[in-house]
Amino acid sequence: MTIFSITAFAILVSVAMALARAILGPTAYDRILSANAIGTKTVLLIAVVGFMNGRPDFLDLALVYSLMNFIGTIAVLKYFKFGTLRGGLSDTRDKDL
Amino acid sequence: MEEFTDIFLMLLLVAGSLAVLYVRNLFVATMLLSAVSFLMALLFVTLDAVDVAFTEAAVGAGISTVLYLGTLALVGSSERPAAKLSVIPLLLALSVGGALIYATFDMPVIGAADTPVQLSNLTKRFVEISPIEIGIPNMVTSVLASYRGFDTFGETTVVFTAAIGVLLILSQKHVRRPEEDEVEQSGLKPAAKDHGQVGSPHDLIPHVVSKVLIPFILLFAFYVQFHGDFGPGGGFQAGVIMAAGFILYSLIFGLHITKKLLPLRVVELFLAFGVLLYGGVGVASMIKGGNFLDYNVLSADPVAGQHLGILLVELGVGITVTAAMLAIFYGFAGRAQGRGKDVN
Amino acid sequence: MDLILDIGTWISLLIGSFFLLVTGFGLLRFPDLYTRIHAGGMADTLATAIICFGLALQSGFTLISVKLLFVVIFVFLTSPTATYALAQAAFVAGLKPRLDGFEGPSEKPATNNDDD
Amino acid sequence: MRTLSLFFILLAVWLLLSGIYTPLIIGFGVLSCLIVVLIARRMDVLDKESFVFNLGPKLLTYWVWLFIEIVKANYDVAKCVFFPRKYLRPSLFSVKATQKDDLGKVIYANSITLTPGTVTVDLHEDTILVHGLTTGAAEGVKSGDMDRRVSDIMGKA
Incomplete structure (x- = not known):
């Protein structure tokens, strides 16, 4: 039992708890929060598993994950605030149009 | 430990998928699906399939969520309740599922030494000859881009066709008043007003952070594109990350500004150019006297030829995927109008 | 020397695991969305940083450690932004935070912007 | 000025990410950084408010x-x-x-x-x-x- 396995186990349990929150809800925002948290934990698990298997090139993957997590959440904000993905999130740039 | 991880992840996956099926609110289903997608990719990681996990990460968890949201903005987020519980489909699904489970008993153990994959001559050849013949460390790339170049060409064409299809369906002239573009900028919902303070109309934080991040996201896409020979990555993943960079830009600054930067016509040009580049490499190798997509003849030295061929082909895939993702995003996002909706 | 590094990795990964578990626990236990956001923030910040630090101890001064550093910087830039996006979306949609705590005593903390 | 410093920062990031220092890959790196800088200029994300590096x-x-x-x-x-x-x-x-x-x-x-x-x-x-x-x-x-x-x-x- 290495430390990597222990950490991986802890991350998995934590993912399970976040998934439980995602299923329980109650609001849609709780579910976004859980999906986001699962994303962060996935990033960590990938890094740890990469070290466990002796293949740290998994880290590129971890970077992609955090990037995708971020874009997903921004899209959600936009969807909630405006109901469309179309216009700008911010109006500061439209002044000089 | 390995076994435990797999079983645990499978259980989570089943729980998540059942929840996706169960919920009636499509938005909630989208969020759960993105969580399930993360779990799925974790499974790929534990199976040591980095390239697949890479694609799942980029496509399943990231872009799909954005595209689903784009669709929801078009169709609304509540599902019509099912008419009635029908027995025959249930029985059919159960029996097919039962047959599949029965079939798994015949499957070899994961990682066993005597599975067909391990014993196949093809595997031996890929593992032993490809480093000499093609000379790049990432075997997945040499198999995908060289040995099975035809397959990948087909896949690229599928992506191309999908993008064309979406464009055809979604870019039809749409009855829309010209001033709508201006109005929807301030589509804040009134619900926030009774809280004594309205949400800020411009979101400074994502705005500034994205400005800092976007150049690095694009650079990372290029990095993935050119390092597909050495580690996980390649054209597909790079294309999706590149598109993600532009989609982030579009989410923050608005579709109209992105379209000014990269008009739909240019995207369409890139879309076709990528496929043509791939096919062009094939034709070039035919002109040089080899078979279609036989990179050995592209240069005097066969290994150098393979390198050049794979590089160009991956570039073609990357360009096509970027353009296809953007075209699909333009199609979905460009059509939806802002409107208030109930999500809770 | 190796032993010290290994012990360092053990300690940091254990602390990280502990905070991850607390995060999961908090996500389940806290009463409303806004409090749960705080719980989620723990995984994003300290757990990420300390686990990556522990892994970096194993790889030493290599490009792998640099990549781990990139992961931490990236998460530190994006995670608060995503959290803000979520809180902002909930707030704009009119979801009110519960300010009375977790079935606790009703004495209210001093707030400037309290609306209930 | 900002364009130039962004270019060098991007190049440094590329070199740190890549770990493969053959002329070809470094050449691709320089090329990629150039393209990214050009896109960033056109996107107009290089204004003062976003330039953390100074x-x-x-x-x-x-x-x-x-x-x-x-x-x-x-x-x-x-x-x-x-x-x-x-x-x-x-x-x-x-x-x-x-x-x-x-x-x-x-x-x-x-x-x-x-x-x-x-x-x-x-x-x-x-x-x-x-x-x-x-x-x-x-x-x-x-x-x-x-x-x-x-x-x-x-x-x-």
């Missing part, structure tokens, strides 16, 4: 301070998870951000969010609406210590 070493000392704060705050939130009845006192309050430019405000708002126990809910002009988990966390933000430090690093920029 803040220099002061940002580093700030991060060290912030990290210590994060460790302390994590401990507080963990206590709160285990004994919610005793510690959990959610509150919503607004504070003023004294930074003049947008970048400073964003750094401040994100620092508040990064410290668990306080989350920025809204940032409007120079008012930040904060949701605090415990009285201690709320007091920490209201004391204005973090605000002063952010203003400090921004002042010299």
Whole structure:
């Protein structure tokens, strides 16, 4: 039992708890929060598993994950605030149009 | 430990998928699906399939969520309740599922030494000859881009066709008043007003952070594109990350500004150019006297030829995927109008 | 020397695991969305940083450690932004935070912007 | 000027990411950085408000301070998870951000969010609406210590 396995186990349990929150809800925002948290934990698990298997090139993957997590959440904000993905999130740039 | 991880992840996956099926609110289903997608990719990681996990990460968890949201903005987020519980489909699904489970008993153990994959001559050849013949460390790339170049060409064409299809369906002239573009900028919902303070109309934080991040996201896409020979990555993943960079830009600054930067016509040009580049490499190798997509003849030295061929082909895939993702995003996002909706 | 590094990795990964578990626990236990956001923030910040630090101890001064550093910087830039996006979306949609705590005593903390 | 420094920063990042130093790959790196810089210029993301890099070493000392704060705050939130009845006192309050430019405000708002126990809910002009988990966390933000430090690093920029 290495430390990597222990950490991986802890991350998995934590993912399970976040998934439980995602299923329980109650609001849609709780579910976004859980999906986001699962994303962060996935990033960590990938890094740890990469070290466990002796293949740290998994880290590129971890970077992609955090990037995708971020874009997903921004899209959600936009969807909630405006109901469309179309216009700008911010109006500061439209002044000089 | 390995076994435990797999079983645990499978259980989570089943729980998540059942929840996706169960919920009636499509938005909630989208969020759960993105969580399930993360779990799925974790499974790929534990199976040591980095390239697949890479694609799942980029496509399943990231872009799909954005595209689903784009669709929801078009169709609304509540599902019509099912008419009635029908027995025959249930029985059919159960029996097919039962047959599949029965079939798994015949499957070899994961990682066993005597599975067909391990014993196949093809595997031996890929593992032993490809480093000499093609000379790049990432075997997945040499198999995908060289040995099975035809397959990948087909896949690229599928992506191309999908993008064309979406464009055809979604870019039809749409009855829309010209001033709508201006109005929807301030589509804040009134619900926030009774809280004594309205949400800020411009979101400074994502705005500034994205400005800092976007150049690095694009650079990372290029990095993935050119390092597909050495580690996980390649054209597909790079294309999706590149598109993600532009989609982030579009989410923050608005579709109209992105379209000014990269008009739909240019995207369409890139879309076709990528496929043509791939096919062009094939034709070039035919002109040089080899078979279609036989990179050995592209240069005097066969290994150098393979390198050049794979590089160009991956570039073609990357360009096509970027353009296809953007075209699909333009199609979905460009059509939806802002409107208030109930999500809770 | 190796032993010290290994012990360092053990300690940091254990602390990280502990905070991850607390995060999961908090996500389940806290009463409303806004409090749960705080719980989620723990995984994003300290757990990420300390686990990556522990892994970096194993790889030493290599490009792998640099990549781990990139992961931490990236998460530190994006995670608060995503959290803000979520809180902002909930707030704009009119979801009110519960300010009375977790079935606790009703004495209210001093707030400037309290609306209930 | 900013274009040039962005180019070199991107190139450094590429070299650190890549780890493969053959002329071909480095050549691709230079080419990619050039393309990215061109796109960034056309996207107009290179304005003053987003250019973090000229803040220099002061940002580093700030991060060290912030990290210590994060460790302390994590401990507080963990206590709160285990004994919610005793510690959990959610509150919503607004504070003023004294930074003049947008970048400073964003750094401040994100620092508040990064410290668990306080989350920025809204940032409007120079008012930040904060949701605090415990009285201690709320007091920490209201004391204005973090605000002063952010203003400090921004002042010299």
